[in-house]
Amino acid sequence: MIESAHALTLTDRRDRRFGWLMASPSLALLFLVILFPVFWAFYTSLHDYTLISPNFDTFTGSANFIKAAEDGQFRHSLWLTTFFVVAVVLLEFLLGFLVALALNKVERFKAIYYAILLCPLLMNPVIVGLIWRMFLHPNLGIVNYLLSVVGIAPVNWLGSTKIAIWTVIMVDIWHQVSFMIVLLLAGLSALPREPYEAARVDGASPLQCFWRITVPLMRPVIIVTLLIRLIFAVKTYDLIYIMTRGGPGISTDFISYFIYRTAFVSLNIGEASAMSIILLGIILALTVYLYRYMRSLT
């Protein structure tokens, strides 16, 4: 008994060693391209590191973090990003759920609807930004032309500080809503049919069925969809870079773009790193919650 148990651990150990050996190239690569930059950014955030004097000579501790927290523009960007994220996630969810509910009842040509819906999702955000920038051009864009046809005055979609953020929100919804639709539709079509029949006999109206059966049964799918979309929305960068460059003024200056500007326009890598670490903390917290929630479902 003891001998065999001993032999087993030996084999186990050998297996484990072999496993590490096989995994080491990818682990090394992961360390190199993900963990190392993160640690490097953290290390940089603790120093006065600028692109004018790129060295770690001056250790500043938490000074960069305090500076970032006290920076009105950084706080503005955080607030703007929060507003954008809440707006796009909520609107995309409402629109997506509505379309998913409708599509769930469709029997014919489902594949065609899917194909149409998936088109925006397959496009690169840079392309999406470019196309919409052209569509929304104040003088040459097709959107303003169509508005003029029905007698509506041209709108300065990307040039007005009040409208620009809503334009970005609208384009993001156009681009990402199909993601919501596809996920929610998958959830809806996986719901069991029988409880609905039982509810019909029990006397539930379609609205009662929706609130008392569909929504509770869809809860896990809804939460996972919302969280995934939330995490992606926080990182929005390419759309802003192409469409507004944070402008006009700082009216669409989202956090990712603001960090980019701090690092490569203001050349202050140390402070930008501190901001990145703060953003990483926020996203990490969301991810941990998502992971925990998904684990709790199984």
Place this chain on the structure above:
Amino acid sequence: MADIVLDRVSKIYPNGVPAVREVSLDIKDGEFMIFLGPSGCGKSTTLRMIAGLESISAGQLSIGGERMNDVDPADRNIAIVFQNYALYPHMSVAGNLGFGLQLRHVPKAEIDRRIKDIATMLGITELLSRKPAQLSGGQRQRVALGRALVRDPKAFLLDEPLSNLDAKLRASMRTELIKLHQKLGTTIVHVTHDQVEAMTMGQRICIMKDGEIVQVGAPMEVYRNPANTFVAGFLASPPMNLVSGRLEHDQAGLAAVAGTARFVLPPALRDGYAAQSGNAVTLGLRPEDFHLSRGNVKLSQAVPVATVATEVLGPEVILVCELGGNGGPEVMVRCPRDFSASPGQPLTLHYDLSQIHLFDKTTGKVLSRPSLI
């Protein structure tokens, strides 16, 4: 009053496939009616039409004298128990039981009282706070039944409610359902493909095939007088032996002949079947109408058989043998538990001629005959 009357009710799906064809049936108030048939025979569709979950393509359905064709399922005041129980997975057992009452705006205190009563009756009181996923198949079955009972409906529709349970649990639930019906006296329509359930539970059985009713009657009536070879071959286990043969006249009188086996019909039957003399028929011979000895069978016919195999079931032995000797058609015979025979062994059995059934060879319909005692 909850008479359920189906008058030439049909269901044709949008793709033109007829699922139920002109079904007419009168289910009496308080009756325990069984819909029996193989899968795809339209029995579940008929039940779902009664529930209102399927639209009726033609014909009329009335419950308690009122036309129900276009009435919403919720307003028919019937309850249905589904094969997969269809419990609300996100609600507790108490939530499942109370949902229908909540929707009907029954006061909370009354809902609690009814849930408690039903839970006590079904022995699920300690499960009330659990979710369906935490219950066993039998417990879910009880909850589904409770959900139907709690509403105190005019009729219960049970769509194969026992088919997902293991054999032992199925047997005990069968008894419980019978007891429940005796206690409540509510109309029950029970769909099943299990002939044991049909025989043991129902006051009447409605046997369906290919969307049509084949025969309706009390279990023993259907068992004794099957309307055609389908019913004969569907009821009881092992079912009636159906053997091809013909009616012949010889010096002993009119006889049904299958291979080398001859069954000389008793004088009382001869007149009834005389017109069919010379025709090809199907003989219906129940396994329990063969006897090892003549005993006190009044009208017996000695039949030589050759043993093929024996199946020991415990309380009895099923003898598989070739009728008339080697090479004859295979039949099953019910024998006492102490019976044994080796393969190939020739035996002489005694058949009770008063129980013989003859069916038309082409249509499969029973040939009418005068009743014998």
